[in-house]
Amino acid sequence: MRSRSRTSIILVVACVIGLAGCGHTDEVLIDPAPVERDRTDLGLGPGVRAMTAGPGDKGSPSYGPDDERLAFVMDGYVVEKDLSAGTLERRTTKDFGAGAVDWGHYGEKLTVTVPEGEEETFALYRTQSDGSGDMGVTLISEGVLAAARVPGGSDLLAAFAGETQSTLARLKEDGEVSRLYTRKLDGSATGVSLSPNGHQALISTREDGFFSLYVVDLLEDSVRQVARTEEGKEVLGAPQWTREGLYYVAGENAASEETPVYELYRLPADAGANTRAEIVSDIGEDFIPSNIRVSPEGNRLAVLGRRSLNSPANLYVLDLESGDLQTATSNENMEIKTGPGDLTWSTGGQSVVLVARAMSAEIEVQATPADKITADFYNVYEVPVEDLGD
Amino acid sequence: MRDAISWFAAAAVAFFVTAGAFLLLANLGGSREEQPLSRPRPTESGPLLRMELREDQLENLEHAPDQRLEVDLSNTGAEPISSVNATVKVASENTAVPETRFYRAVVDKLKADETKTVGFEVDLSSFEYPTDAGLDPAAGPPRTILEVRATTPRGASAIKTAVLPP
Numbered sequence: 001m002r003s004r005s006r007t008s009i010i011l012v013v014a015c016v017i018g019l020a021g022c023g024h025t026d027e028v029l030i031d032p033a034p035v036e037r038d039r040t041d042l043g044l045g046p047g048v049r050a051m052t053a054g055p056g057d058k059g060s061p062s063y064g065p066d067d068e069r070l071a072f073v074m075d076g077y078v079v080e081k082d083l084s085a086g087t088l089e090r091r092t093t094k095d096f097g098a099g100a101v102d103w104g105h106y107g108e109k110l111t112v113t114v115p116e117g118e119e120e121t122f123a124l125y126r127t128q129s130d131g132s133g134d135m136g137v138t139l140i141s142e143g144v145l146a147a148a149r150v151p152g153g154s155d156l157l158a159a160f161a162g163e164t165q166s167t168l169a170r171l172k173e174d175g176e177v178s179r180l181y182t183r184k185l186d187g188s189a190t191g192v193s194l195s196p197n198g199h200q201a202l203i204s205t206r207e208d209g210f211f212s213l214y215v216v217d218l219l220e221d222s223v224r225q226v227a228r229t230e231e232g233k234e235v236l237g238a239p240q241w242t243r244e245g246l247y248y249v250a251g252e253n254a255a256s257e258e259t260p261v262y263e264l265y266r267l268p269a270d271a272g273a274n275t276r277a278e279i280v281s282d283i284g285e286d287f288i289p290s291n292i293r294v295s296p297e298g299n300r301l302a303v304l305g306r307r308s309l310n311s312p313a314n315l316y317v318l319d320l321e322s323g324d325l326q327t328a329t330s331n332e333n334m335e336i337k338t339g340p341g342d343l344t345w346s347t348g349g350q351s352v353v354l355v356a357r358a359m360s361a362e363i364e365v366q367a368t369p370a371d372k373i374t375a376d377f378y379n380v381y382e383v384p385v386e387d388l389g390d
Numbered sequence: 391m392r393d394a395i396s397w398f399a400a401a402a403v404a405f406f407v408t409a410g411a412f413l414l415l416a417n418l419g420g421s422r423e424e425q426p427l428s429r430p431r432p433t434e435s436g437p438l439l440r441m442e443l444r445e446d447q448l449e450n451l452e453h454a455p456d457q458r459l460e461v462d463l464s465n466t467g468a469e470p471i472s473s474v475n476a477t478v479k480v481a482s483e484n485t486a487v488p489e490t491r492f493y494r495a496v497v498d499k500l501k502a503d504e505t506k507t508v509g510f511e512v513d514l515s516s517f518e519y520p521t522d523a524g525l526d527p528a529a530g531p532p533r534t535i536l537e538v539r540a541t542t543p544r545g546a547s548a549i550k551t552a553v554l555p556p
Contacts, residue, residue: 055481055483055485055535056485057484057532074485075484075485076486095486363445363449363553363555365445365550365551365552366551366552367548367549368551370535370551373551377553378529
């Protein structure tokens with residue numbers, strides 16, 4: 001009996017001691033993980049990524065050869081963005097007056113164009129390449145009407161202004177003329193596009209209200225005219241030399257039409273003076289293109305335009321071999337820049353870069369610092385275009 | 391039978407005594423001011439300081455000096471806020487413009503559930519641009535950016551940004 005009661009006492013004490021540590025009443029709170037907002041749709045459709053943010057009129061985006069850097073013009077000066085680190089570096093002084101920028105073949109020096117006053121010509125500069133942050137630039141040429149980089153190198157093919165004609169020259173990286181072409185083009189050059197092997201160039205010119213297209217054989221130094229617009233019609237931007245022929249946008253001159261209407265035209269690469277350009281019907285009868293840019297591999301065309309007069313502008317990708325037109329953006333309220341340099345491909349052809357901002361006349365107060373706002377200002381957007389058909 | 395019960399009772403006692411000793415030690419060793427696992431919550435953060443920048447007054451502002459800008463600051467928390475530092479930054483949309491105009495005001499005390507209006511006389515006259523070269527005429531004239539920030543000594547903050555048409 002004595003032993004049983006002793007056992008019972010021990011059990012009760014043990015239970016009291018054992019339960020003593022179970023009475024902790026202070027709750028330990030663990031905050032729920034913050035819910036990420038869906039940032040994939042920035043006004044141009046899902047998957048489109050803003051590459052820049054904040055104020056500033058941006059334009060002329062240009063990828064570095066490794067697709068890891070992006071250069072662009074902002075309010076007249078050149079900025080380079082490291083896409084991995086997200087850092088920005090200014091490459092010219094703020095009062096430089098840059099109009100466009102292009103990355104050199106070797107990825108170190110940038111070619112910057114600066115309009116020359118009221119003239120339609122511009123000067124060409126090269127930025128420094130030592131990465132020291134030096135704002136110094138080197139003037140490499142003046143009086144240029146249009147220029148394009150020769151594939152596979154850092155040379156430029158430039159069209160220079162003459163009295164009534166344009167002269168072509170091939171420039172080395174430092175601006176030295178390595179070849180001056182003797183055949184001149186009537187009118188002022190407005191755009192240059194080189195064939196993939198760099199042996200030929202497609203050049204648009206303007207003369208007395210008419211636009212012409214010329215193919216220049218850079219090896220033989222010969223020129224042939226392949227198209228001439230009717231009076232009042234203009235060639236918009238630069239024509240594009242593709243693997244499937246020569247493409248250009250032409251239509252009623254903006255000055256003569258309240259709502260200019262343009263068409264996408266195609267010519268075979270071996271077109272002559274009597275070859276008639278065909279309207280590219282693959283994009284649709286009512287489609288109004290406003291800008292085109294050939295892909296790096298030459299088999300696709302990025303087309304900025306509207307399905308019809310009242311549709312919003314969107315980016316489309318035209319497969320030049322099959323004729324398939326794929327929609328790359330679903331724009332509702334964004335104004336997309338249509339300047340010739342404002343549409344570009346990534347070096348690998350996986351994405352197209354454009355510049356856009358939201359169209360709004362109303363004042364909107366946002367709970368965000370100005371440098372984090374994207375839609376209200378012209379910013380650079382990357383549109384993936386690899387799997388559009390899926 | 392009795393031996394088996396004794397062994398079982400002894401084992402149970404040993405287990406509970408050991409467990410109890412460890413729990414007591416754990417409680418004694420712990421700090422009185424226990425840190426919760428949740429993220430620290432500043433007493434004046436997030437919704438406790440609220441700022442209002444009314445859109446209707448923004449529509450009446452002109453591109454001229456001495457424009458009256460009023461900002462409502464509210465303490466939506468349960469504790470008073472000792473002071474609020476409010477700043478207004480007026481800048482051009484054009485990032486090449488070197489000039490930026492700053493204005494500052496301090497609200498001394500904001501009781502719980504109290505709202506105070508702080509006024510600024512801001513210069514919204516046009517900025518001078520370093521160059522017109524290279525600017526896209528299609529973009530139109532640059533707009534003016536108003537950025538208002540409010541902060542408290544204990545780290546709470548609020549920000550509002552508005553883009554005024556040219």
